[in-house]
Amino acid sequence: MNRTAFLPGYLLFFLFTSFLSAPSQDQTPKYVLVIHGGAGVISRENLEPELEKQFRDKLREALDTGKAVLSRGGTAIDAVEYTIRVMEDSPLFNAGKGAVFSHYGTNEMDASIMDGATLNAGAVAGVGDVKNPISLARKVMEKSEHVLLYGSGASEFARKQGLTIVDSSYFFTQRRWDTLQRYLAKEGKNKFGTVGCAALDQYGNLAAGTSTGGMTNKKFHRIGDSPIIGAGTYASNNSCAISCTGHGEFFIRYTVARTIAALMEYKQLSFHDAAYEIINNELVKAGGDGGMIGVDKDGNVVMMMNTSGMFRGFVKSTEEKHVTIYGDEE
Template sequence: MVGMLTATASAEESRWAIALHGGAGFASPDMAPEKVEQFRVALEKALAAGEKVLQSGGTAVDAVQQTVMVLEDAPYFNAGRGAVFNAEAFHQLDASIMDGGNLDGGGVSAVKHVRNPIRAARLVMEKTPHVLLTADDADQFAKTNGLEMVEQGYFYDASSWAEFQQWSEKKNGVAPKAPSYPLNESAAVAEPTDTNFTCGTVGCVALDKHGNLAAATSTGGMTGKLPGRVGDSPILSAGTYADNAGCAVSGTGVGEQYIRHAIAFQTNWRVKENQQPVADAVQDCLDKVLNPGDGGIIAIDHDGNMALQYNSGSMSRGWSDWRGNRGVAIWKEPLEK
């Protein structure tokens, strides 16, 4: 049982809980201390954003959106700013959000210009009868509805670019000198901060004081993906799911595997129909359904029980609840300030 953190809730009033992830992967234990600190601060900032919403009596949907937006804005994760490059050296982003109170949800895939794809996903949920919009039409929908739009260069990160160059050299025998879009001068001379960390998809699950669950996930996909490839993150039941009668789930890892096995829905089904504790449901999906190294899952049930588990080398993550349980981690043990 790798990287498990669980908490058992009682029937206290005004309970709330939140868990987030910044992606499963294989972070080297030899990562530079200053890089570890950067990740710790970013995780703490995102966690605090969600805590603030929940502690003040806000909704789980607002909490997961605010948390994911902080992670999208940080350059250390594969979502929003810092997203990985596809095979043609540009970025296409995916995101989804789901409300466990009514099973409403929305997602966007392959967007190129929305600064915060999770905001666009929520607009799909609340402003349309649909569940998923894609590519240029999703970008236009976001723009029409007043979301902040950016050029591709906004998403550039030197570490993600170095990872793409390594991928390209291994696959094609040559590393491109520049992305397929123009860079400003400061980005063009930026050096990668660390190549020992595989950044990942971001996600959040929450329980609010009203007893409602929500989940959200956002990603840049996988380095070297074919243009137009869509992973699990924008797909309800695959990478994201929330149901007040079961649990809220966000996944991170090999997207095709999460789609094939409907991992987010299957986790919820195990809790809701099979009456499994949330930690057991998550662990069974990791051990019995997915392959070793496929990734991780975070989940919260309607009682505030949390599970943050993975079968890869690491998973950046954070958790907090009304009882004072709180922490952030990359490897097994919580990070210390």
């Protein structure tokens, strides 16, 4: 006997429509967060096991911080800021607390953030007394009519916004100071330590941010790609959210972040193919080292570099979580 024949018509309709609207197991993730802690000459031979563990643990902490924001219904912008703050507060990365020293023995930090829903953006450069430059970049985006503030002007704005101002001694770490001395003695090797984050939230909005201490031994108040919207950072709900790391001059010249997004928007390339074209073709031919991480509007993650390693990881609402360092890691 067909028992459903005795069910009222309205109940049959309810059961049928409920079946159609039930979420599938392979649906697009509700949210995604992807990070990097810099790309460069990173190999198992030059990274001690204990230090490697510290990097992996801190990357996981950063991912967990961003996931906590997104899982509670927080915005992509919030997730990006709070995630990057974790890495800025760690001496492991070349950003915030761990910022490298310039030729003059000072710390000159840059940061930027961008909202993919509005294309609004904020950035700061040459900052030496703000504890979390990424938070200052967000204040520039939301509380000023400008996109990029520099040096003492950026610090003055930070004070007016009530951000934490610290003495320059806060940024001193012996490891970074020793690295400067090796550079001054012409023994340094080129390494990149920028940090960044890109996120897709439950509302379908994208955001990206980047923070860095720049290059060790940099002169003449050099500014790289990290605070340049379209070069080191870009986000648009039409395509993707990206944060870059590497030799900034090349990322500026090739407007790497925006060009990847444009290839997706105008040439209909996939996120992976667009990133590969720029990172592993255009930059390689030009002699530019580095990488990028990001997420597109459909929740697809790309973490790509043309160097031997990049500190990187991602987490999704599907509970998928991954942290990797070396180029040969899946």
